[in-house]
Amino acid sequence: QKEVEQDPGPLSVPEGAIVSLNCTYSNSAFQYFMWYRQYSRKGPELLMYTYSSGNKEDGRFTAQVDKSSKYISLFIRDSQPSDSATYLCAMSAGGNQFYFGTGTSLTVIP
Amino acid sequence: ETGVTQTPRHLVMGMTNKKSLKCEQHLGHNAMYWYKQSAKKPLELMFVYNFKEQTENNSVPSRFSPECPNSSHLFLHLHTLQPEDSALYLCASSQEPGGAGGYTFGSGTRLTVV
Numbered sequence: 001q002k003e004v005e006q007d008p009g010p011l012s013v014p015e016g017a018i019v020s021l022n023c024t025y026s027n028s029a030f031q032y033f034m035w036y037r038q039y040s041r042k043g044p045e046l047l048m049y050t051y052s053s054g055n056k057e058d059g060r061f062t063a064q065v066d067k068s069s070k071y072i073s074l075f076i077r078d079s080q081p082s083d084s085a086t087y088l089c090a091m092s093a094g095g096n097q098f099y100f101g102t103g104t105s106l107t108v109i110p
Numbered sequence: 111e112t113g114v115t116q117t118p119r120h121l122v123m124g125m126t127n128k129k130s131l132k133c134e135q136h137l138g139h140n141a142m143y144w145y146k147q148s149a150k151k152p153l154e155l156m157f158v159y160n161f162k163e164q165t166e167n168n169s170v171p172s173r174f175s176p177e178c179p180n181s182s183h184l185f186l187h188l189h190t191l192q193p194e195d196s197a198l199y200l201c202a203s204s205q206e207p208g209g210a211g212g213y214t215f216g217s218g219t220r221l222t223v224v
Contacts, residue, residue: 008150032210043114043200043215044153051210088153096166096208100153 003027006089006101015110019076023089023101026070030099033065035074036088038103044088048074079108113137116201116216123191124224131186131219133201139214141207142184144176147198147218159184160207191223 006023013019021035031052036044048063050056050072056063062075072091076083086103114135123129135142144156158166159178173195175187184201198220202213 002152004152034212036215041217043116043202043217044213045215046212049212090153092208092210094208094210096158096160097155097168098209098213102150102152 003099004089004091004101007104008102010105010107012107012109013079015079015081015108017079017108019079019083019106019108021074021076021087021089021104021106023072023091024070025072025091025099027091027093027099028067028070029093030067030070030091031094032092032098033063033072034090034098035061035063036090038086038088040085047087081108081110084108114201114203114214114216116199116219118219119217120220120222122222122224123188125191125193127191128187128189130188131199131201131221133184133186133216135182135201135203135214137203137205137214139203139205140181141204141209142178142181143202143204143209143213144174144184144186145200145202145215147200153200157186158207165207188221191221193223196221196223 033050035048038044060077064073088103089101092098146154157176177185198218200218201216
């Protein structure tokens with residue numbers, strides 16, 4: 001069983017839509033959760049960082065962590081064509097090892 | 111640029127060649143990492159350096175050899191690679207060991223082994 005499961009998509013939405021991206025995990029010890037955005041031909045860029053459970057909001061982005069369900073989400077409101085990228089979730093129990101999802105490819109159509 | 115610079119951006123090498131990938135960060139970060147990114151697979155952690163000391167070798171074949179001469183520079187030396195080693199190699203750094211505050215990634219080196 002993979003440590004982290006993420007639907008690869010591709011996901012295609014019209015401009016202005018609300019986007020929901022999700023990851024599930026199996027290790028109940030995970031307590032650090034992150035979302036990265038990766039544009040084509042670029043490295044991943046940290047979008048959101050959450051410690052333990054709860055919600056975190058930053059502009060149009062909201063990250064949610066539900067540790068009881070081992071489920072994390074990233075919501076993008078009022079999606080823009082510039083949001084078109086691959087979104088990676090990552091999580092860790094501490095130590096050197098972060099476990100990444102395979103990434104979800106998102107296209108926002110003008 | 112993110113603050114982490116990788117060179118070269120693209121590399122094509124034969125299986126008998128020796129080449130090196132270079133990574134440089136001037137963010138004052140204390141930890142540096144090599145990751146491998148292959149299509150449809152999660153990022154694979156290869157090596158970790160905390161305060162210039164290697165603290166993790168994630169069962170990486172010996173044909174990959176890292177070097178960290180100082181806290182700002184990281185190299186990945188490559189020799190006798192296999193076609194399956196073709197991938198995007200990403201360097202990352204973090205303020206604190208473990209990366210709990212998040213990584214800063216470079217743009218990667220796209221490696222093709224022929």
